Amino acid sequence: MSKIVKVLLLAFLAFSQMACSYINSTDNLDNQVDKLLAQMTLDEKIGQLVQKNGDHPNLDKMIEEGGIGSVLNQVNPDEVLRIQRLAVEESRLGIPLLIARDVIHGFRTILPIPLAQAASWNLTLVEEGARVAATEAASQGVRWSFAPMIDLTRDPRWGRIAEGFGEDPLLNGEFGAAVVRGFQGDSLSNPTSIAACPKHFAAYGWAEGGRDYNTANISESDLYDIVLPPFIKVFEAGAATTMTAFNEINGIPATGHAPLLRDLLRNKWNFQGVVVSDWESVTQMEVHGYTQNPKQSALKAMQATVDMEMASTAYETHLKELIADGKIEEKDIDDAVKRILRLKFELGLFDNPYAHTAEFPELLNPKHLNVAKTMAQESAVLLKNSNRVLPLSDDIKTLVVIGPLADAPHDQLGTWIFDGRKEDAITPLQSLKAMAKEKGIELKYHRALETSRSKNIIGKQAILNDVRRADLVLLFLGEESILSGESHSLANIDLQGAQMELVEMVATVGKPVVATILAGRPVTFERVEPMLDAVLYAWHPGTMAGPAIADLLFGVVSPSGKLPVTFPRHVGQIPIYYNHKRTGKPASNQTWERLDDIPVEAPQLSIGNTSHYLDYGFEPMYPFGYGLSYSSFQISEVKIEGSKLSVGDKLIVSALLTNTGDHEAAEVVQVYTHQLVGSRTRPVKELRAFQKVLLSPDDSAHIKFSINTNDLGFHNPAMEYVVEPGQYHIWVGNSSEHGIQLSFEIIN
Ligand code: GLC
Numbered sequence: 001m002s003k004i005v006k007v008l009l010l011a012f013l014a015f016s017q018m019a020c021s022y023i024n025s026t027d028n029l030d031n032q033v034d035k036l037l038a039q040m041t042l043d044e045k046i047g048q049l050v051q052k053n054g055d056h057p058n059l060d061k062m063i064e065e066g067g068i069g070s071v072l073n074q075v076n077p078d079e080v081l082r083i084q085r086l087a088v089e090e091s092r093l094g095i096p097l098l099i100a101r102d103v104i105h106g107f108r109t110i111l112p113i114p115l116a117q118a119a120s121w122n123l124t125l126v127e128e129g130a131r132v133a134a135t136e137a138a139s140q141g142v143r144w145s146f147a148p149m150i151d152l153t154r155d156p157r158w159g160r161i162a163e164g165f166g167e168d169p170l171l172n173g174e175f176g177a178a179v180v181r182g183f184q185g186d187s188l189s190n191p192t193s194i195a196a197c198p199k200h201f202a203a204y205g206w207a208e209g210g211r212d213y214n215t216a217n218i219s220e221s222d223l224y225d226i227v228l229p230p231f232i233k234v235f236e237a238g239a240a241t242t243m244t245a246f247n248e249i250n251g252i253p254a255t256g257h258a259p260l261l262r263d264l265l266r267n268k269w270n271f272q273g274v275v276v277s278d279w280e281s282v283t284q285m286e287v288h289g290y291t292q293n294p295k296q297s298a299l300k301a302m303q304a305t306v307d308m309e310m311a312s313t314a315y316e317t318h319l320k321e322l323i324a325d326g327k328i329e330e331k332d333i334d335d336a337v338k339r340i341l342r343l344k345f346e347l348g349l350f351d352n353p354y355a356h357t358a359e360f361p362e363l364l365n366p367k368h369l370n371v372a373k374t375m376a377q378e379s380a381v382l383l384k385n386s387n388r389v390l391p392l393s394d395d396i397k398t399l400v401v402i403g404p405l406a407d408a409p410h411d412q413l414g415t416w417i418f419d420g421r422k423e424d425a426i427t428p429l430q431s432l433k434a435m436a437k438e439k440g441i442e443l444k445y446h447r448a449l450e451t452s453r454s455k456n457i458i459g460k461q462a463i464l465n466d467v468r469r470a471d472l473v474l475l476f477l478g479e480e481s482i483l484s485g486e487s488h489s490l491a492n493i494d495l496q497g498a499q500m501e502l503v504e505m506v507a508t509v510g511k512p513v514v515a516t517i518l519a520g521r522p523v524t525f526e527r528v529e530p531m532l533d534a535v536l537y538a539w540h541p542g543t544m545a546g547p548a549i550a551d552l553l554f555g556v557v558s559p560s561g562k563l564p565v566t567f568p569r570h571v572g573q574i575p576i577y578y579n580h581k582r583t584g585k586p587a588s589n590q591t592w593e594r595l596d597d598i599p600v601e602a603p604q605l606s607i608g609n610t611s612h613y614l615d616y617g618f619e620p621m622y623p624f625g626y627g628l629s630y631s632s633f634q635i636s637e638v639k640i641e642g643s644k645l646s647v648g649d650k651l652i653v654s655a656l657l658t659n660t661g662d663h664e665a666a667e668v669v670q671v672y673t674h675q676l677v678g679s680r681t682r683p684v685k686e687l688r689a690f691q692k693v694l695l696s697p698d699d700s701a702h703i704k705f706s707i708n709t710n711d712l713g714f715h716n717p718a719m720e721y722v723v724e725p726g727q728y729h730i731w732v733g734n735s736s737e738h739g740i741q742l743s744f745e746i747i748n
Contacts, residue, residue: 049340113484115520115565163485195274200247203223215248246281377548383537400474431547457502503531515534555663594617648710671688676726712728
């Protein structure tokens with residue numbers, strides 16, 4: 001063999017060995033990670049801890065030098081391929097990039113907002129939706145999504161209530177885990193899988209006043225019994241990463257919160273995954289007044305075991321100095337690098353760094369769109385239906401549709417839709433027109449308001465003329481998508497602009513009025529609620545809002561959603577939530593509702609001395625877990641096996657559910673418990689289990705729940721998780737306010 005050929009052969013072998021000298025399929029993951037780490041310079045190690053936006057001016061150079069571990073917000077498949085090739089084929093060690101994106105509720109096929117998804121109470125469907133989102137995102141090269149957001153909140157003023165799964169720990173945990181399973185699939189190495197990132201760790205939804213990014217002052221018991229349990233659920237589901245929060249928790253910014261991140265998440269929960277900061281939340285610790293400069297911010301974040309810094313530059317600028325100062329050891333950096341490399345190996349990026357887009361299903365394919373439509377149907381909550389005005393009767397020959405949100409293809413998609421497009425969206429007006437044409441119904445449309453915030457109603461006379469001729473009015477109310485989401489909190493959550501005046505104007509004609517509300521949060525509309533014959537709360541339902549809402553209104557499918565969050569009558573009632581404490585003076589039957597006639601010159605203590613508002617009582621507009629159907633259901637034969645249980649026993653609850661109506665429909669049977677006396681006061685109700693059951697008219701189903709009594713505990717004053725002996729109530733019903741009550745005892 002000639003010398004030239006021999007040299008070329010050796011060079012080829014050397015290259016192929018170098019390019020994958022740490023990839024040896026017989027090696028286990030840890031060995032592969034260790035082998036690669038051993039070859040890395042300190043600069044290359046620090047490079048893995050750096051995440052940059054896709055439009056960063058020095059992106060290519062930093063990638064070629066091994067100075068970036070992850071890129072977010074680049075989803076053009078050709079560009080993703082180009083920068084991945086730079087990393088894999090041009091940098092010294094060829095370590096692939098983690099390509100990340102906020103795939104919050106769909107990628108190109110936009111699903112209902114997460115709050116709406118929670119309203120479906122259908123875990124299987126939500127997992128399926130996440131699978132659709134993952135497949136579409138992965139087809140473009142994205143392999144890491146910054147979702148699910150499981151920041152439990154009790155405050156609809158907070159704009160990001162749209163992005164989570166409501167006020168309940170069980171729902172946030174279960175739906176968060178469903179999204180993790182959908183994103184990550186059976187194996188992270190599957191090219192359609194993307195790493196999940198449950199966020200934000202932690203207590204971001206506890207923002208004081210519902211004002212985004214605001215201080216979270218939270219008791220230890222609320223932190224450990226309300227806010228953290230959903231994170232345990234998602235990590236048990238195998239979430240590969242998590243993200244820190246912008247807020248401080250009782251004075252310590254989450255991104256530098258060593259007790260929470262290092263001591264609890266890492267050491268106690270043994271979380272081995274990647275922790276990424278939120279956007280510049282590392283350097284924002286200086287703004288918080290927790291650090292003096294970026295160098296100290298880098299120290300605090302590294303001490304808290306934050307692996308990757310999103311967007312800001314503290315790590316790349318100061319970690320070497322911190323080692324030189326003896327403030328951190330290179331081993332600390334090694335630990336972070338290993339977690340990141342491990343994730344890249346688990347995603348199969350070393351073997352298959354490039355997305356083969358052509359091999360994936362089409363974006364927006366019929367199957368994906370059908371999942372989106374089904375989810376939009378199952379997420380809608382029927383809040384009112386007087387005289388069964390819905391579903392629309394076959395006798396209707398003339399309809400008038402009114403309101404800007406009937407035809408708002410961008411806004412129906414909701415917040416956090418980076419890759420959704422309005423041109424893909426089918427609006428309620430489009431679908432209603434099509435269905436009306438099919439049925440020979442005359443349909444007129446009036447926008448009436450430029451936007452939901454407009455103060456002037458356009459074309460009043462024309463509207464009234466058409467309402468007078470119509471058999472029924474379909475009003476579309478709510479808020480545009482810009483009014484919820486990050487940094488979009490509201491002090492006033494009333495229906496915006498002149499919408500309530502619009503309702504009052506239309507109601508004067510006396511025709512049946514059906515309101516469909518599109519919003520990213522609970523809005524308040526008590527003033528006009530009596531003028532509405534029916535209210536369908538559709539949230540921001542995504543790409544397929546139109547077909548879903550039309551099917552619901554015409555009765556092709558019955559609404560089956562239930563509220564994942566309490567609806568206040570007035571913003572002044574906030575915080576208002578179902579799993580509240582009794583207090584020593586709970587609202588009574590007299591003070592449950594608002595007091596209409598407050599006597600004059602009444603003696604100070606003559607009016608109900610209980611915890612309520614004189615002007616709004618105690619009652620919410622609509623309670624957690626509430627939602628109507630086109631059919632009716634009966635829950636009967638509620639039984640529990642054994643009324644005396646030991647800790648660790650299973651509490652077996654059974655019931656018979658019957659569809660007593662004339663419409664095929666699904667009911668969500670919910671199980672709540674209450675510990676009557678505890679070493680801390682206990683919530684009046686806590687959701688423990690639920691099942692959504694579809695039944696035809698006159699059909700019945702025996703349903704059974706198995707609840708582990710270990711799950712009935714809480715953190716006592718010594719902050720020990722305990723399940724205490726004593727008397728418990730249990731309810732089986734179809735909302736947090738209506739159920740059949742039984743009792744049981746935990747004896748030890
Ligand atoms: C944001 C959000 C976070 C998101 C990140 C990247 O500010 O708080 O949820 O994942 O930036 O877009």
